[in-house]
Amino acid sequence: MASFVEMRKLAEAKVQNMIRTIVKPKEQNGNVEPKKEEDEKFESTYKQNENTQITPSSFGKRPLYSKVDINCDKWLMTLDEESRLKIDNPPSLVDGLSKETESELRYLGCELIQQGAILLKLPQTAAATGQILFQRYYYQKSFVRYHFEHAVQACLLLASKIEEEPRRPREVYNVFHRLERLHRLQQSGHDINKETTRGMKPPAVDMNYINTKQHMINSERRILATLGFVVHVKHPHRLIVAYGHTLGITQSRPDILQRSWNYMNDGLRTDIFMRYKPETIACACIFLAARTVENPIALPSTPFHWFEAFDTSDRDVEAIALQLVGLYARRTFPNWPRIKAELDALRSVKDAEMKAVKAKEIAENLAKMAPDGEKSTSTVTIGKDSRKVSPDRKNGTKDRGEADRGKKEKDRHRRRSNDRDGRGDRRDRDKDRGDRRKDEKKDRRKRTRSRSRDRKDKNRNRDVGKRYRKESSTPPRSRR
């Protein structure tokens, strides 16, 4: 009894002095946990060889990489062995998507970006940038888990910013909406002309727009993080003109330049931009154009091929030429609704598996809870005490700094929980229409929460104080 009384006194003293120390390590541990797994994977492969020779840092960690190379031209997927394997086996295949459907999706996405760029009146360099970002993104992520409709819109938005012709999300949404309708018209067998498109109007600002905009913005951030913010693309457009000039083609044979230009733009739908340098691609386009134009010409090939002066090998030139020629073997446009249905089916399977896993976890937790009832109650009490802790305003700058960090960590927790809810909502929407109303209500709640987040630091301090005051009022009631 005496020790219990002392415990209470200490807890009260702690609360009164507003020192938060228990909360931080828990949050820190929570943050670090997901990273530990990844770190362990990396360390396990290298520790075996270099563990003893590499001196650990003052934090007890060893470097995993010799350096971080973030130069703006270090994004070709042939730089790294793992990335090279991803080109042949993109991550979508692991989730059950067939290779043909995967390539169809890539083609469809690139085509939509190209058409969207035309409707948005973006320069061709922006269209090329958008398509390359789209391709790079889906060699790192799966089509099943990340919706390609959102990625297409996000790539258009991002490319317009990169090429200094920014467009607003509203404009991108309108264009995408129109493209979707036009494709439906085509699939249903109608021709696209003034009569059939007379009824099309820009969509109204409704819940659908707000949701799509949020998805677009989230997808944009995800794309930037996945590509490491290395998003500057060097295009072969200028190189084709320069090489054509050195070969003496520019004035005598403008048709060859035009055709090589077209080959390059069409080649954006293949993976050649992931494998080869822009110099190599420019040479291959000129090579192919010179042979397939109406009056083909023989470019110099003795004693060496002309493109070897630009540090290009004939193997690469032939490989690229074959891919470009294969591109025109396609005769039908991808069937958007069928592909969408296939993706939805795969997603529903994934959701079912996830639910099964969660159910198992819940069952295991319940089984564990039964024999350890007493311990669980004690942990609950500790949790309650931790909630009462609030920032201490009277202490000096040091404590304030700590408090600020604590606030940030709390915000991170809130955001995580919100993100999780968001994912669940997305899955639920796809299944049932009847739940849309409920989803709308949830969305409204989210907005209020998000708005509350945007408040200034002063407001945050006030809110925290209010909570503390409310919580502090409970002990006297319990005492009474």
Place this chain on the structure above:
Amino acid sequence: MSNYSTNGSRKIRISNSDDDSRETRFSIQPRNSHKTKEERYRDKEKERDHERHHDRERRDDRYRKVDSRDHRDRNRRSPAGSRTYCRDEPDRRRNNHSDRNRRDRSSERDRDNRSSKSKTKSPDSLRSKSSRKSQTPNHLPDDGKLFDRILDPNYKKKEKTVMEVEDVEMSPVEMLDEEEVSTFTFDDACGPVRPSNEPEEKDYKSEGDPESRPATPKTPLTPDYLENTIVSLNETLSDDEDKGPDDKYGKTPDKEQWESMTENEQKLHRDAMKKRREQRHREAVSKLPVYYPGLRGCQHISEYVILNVIAEGTYGEVFRGKNTRTDEVVALKRFKMEKEKEGFPITALREINMLLKAGAHENIVNVKEILVGSTKTEVYMAMEYVEHDVKSLIDKMRSRNQRFKTGQQKTLMSQLLSGIEHMHKLWILHRDLKTSNLLISHSGILKIADFGLAREYGEARDIEKRMKLTPIVVTLWYRSPELLLEPKTYSTPVDMWSIGCIMAEFIMMKPMFQGDSEPNQVHQIFQMMGTPTEQIWPDIKELKVWNMVEFPPVKPGQLRRIFKGEKLVNETGFDLLNGMLCLNPANRLTASEALQHDWFSEHPKAVPPEDLPVYPAKSELNAAPPENRRKNRLEALLADEEPERAALLRQFNVKAEQLKPSGFQLRG
């Protein structure tokens, strides 16, 4: 397909306009230039006795470009060139005028030359000049690369050697610093080895002199060159040291041998063992794979530990952080993501792209990494940590009534100009050059920072029309007169004016134009430089404000009175300053022209960067005390308490004084 063809045709038209100018340039070059380049290349191969380094390669590239320019000038002056290509004439006239300016430096002659300039030039020629200037840097590096590859049959082999060198150089800078310290201590420690080193050192010095003479007959001792000599000196010293200890201290001795040794020998062995460990560490690290964020994505911010806050402001927060795996200290800049309506802000994206595109240059702040927080709304940029900014340095020196010496001024200016030259070659405008955006490290290396307003500018007139650059850029005190008078387009001269103001600030230790508003700024500039006329600056008609406001006529000469009257600079330095602060942007010096100015090769020459004044950094003063002190204090307080109470107090991390009696009582 029709859409593609229209776009293609339009772009081809744009390219056709470029082709004309390109034809002239390519055809101007005679075939003999190939041979001369081959000969020079062979000579340079012979000169390269020591291992190659990036810095030397950079220096060589610069000189090659210089040579190629000389060739072009000669070709243009030939009579055949004058007959077939009449477009080159304005360039000739300009070159002649610039030569005359340099030769005749009296004020009267300057005025005469200016009047003669105005007579000969027309607005069309000025436009063509500006367009040609902007186009030239695009071609030079390509030509250089092509010729190098063609002339060098063993290009592939050398490429491998270059890669190896890169790996070695990528080791952390702190390790190199430790090396230097350890080498000096080694020299001090081992007395008997000194006489054997001395003749070899002399040999190196004698070898170094002839190398420097042919390579740099006129150019000053730039910090790159100095660092090369320092690195090579360290290498020779280390080689000498390695020979000795390899015989004696190459292996770790047994316990019996260790006990029998003297203290000095034990120290030598320990030093040798330390070096071997460090070398093994570096080799092991260099064997690890390279991380490409472009392929694997951003790493998490938990890779770094935040030490303290360096700066806060409207642009965001900057922290000082430490890498948990390499103990490297970096500056972590956090981007503000408050306005999320339009997605990721274009300003942040632009800044990141400009910095990544600028790449690795010694005088530009390098981006190490870009990191993401738990939620992807938090984005951090890890840059190399530089301790001071030039503005605070100047303020401290002024408070102590100190000034930069002429050699120090040359060191700072040469570093600044080489950084800007690098950016302008990559088609990047900085647009916010001022002393608070120039950082300077403890070792005296100046770095250009804050690419928030940096922009990529166009090369052709059509592109310039499409990209409308806002005129409201650059801090007011460093804004150029054409920006203040609202132009439609502008280009690299905008940065050169800012550099001129910075040079004046290095000399006078205070900003030269301190206007409190835009009209006042223009007024101060014209008071100092003289009011421009349409003869001096023909394009001034096209500026908005010039047509709206009448400026009182002021004669030029105030700048000379201030600087020459008080003997702040000599004639050559004033010439450089005057060239950068020329009112007509078409006549203003470019970065490469300024770097080749005679001022840098005159006596007194540039000082090595280490000799620049150094003060403790702001962030270091405000650093929080380490946590160990707090723990010690707590334990000291707890020593007086009972063991049981002490345990409880530790658990809750509370002091005994903080306990208060509670009015609560239990009822039986």
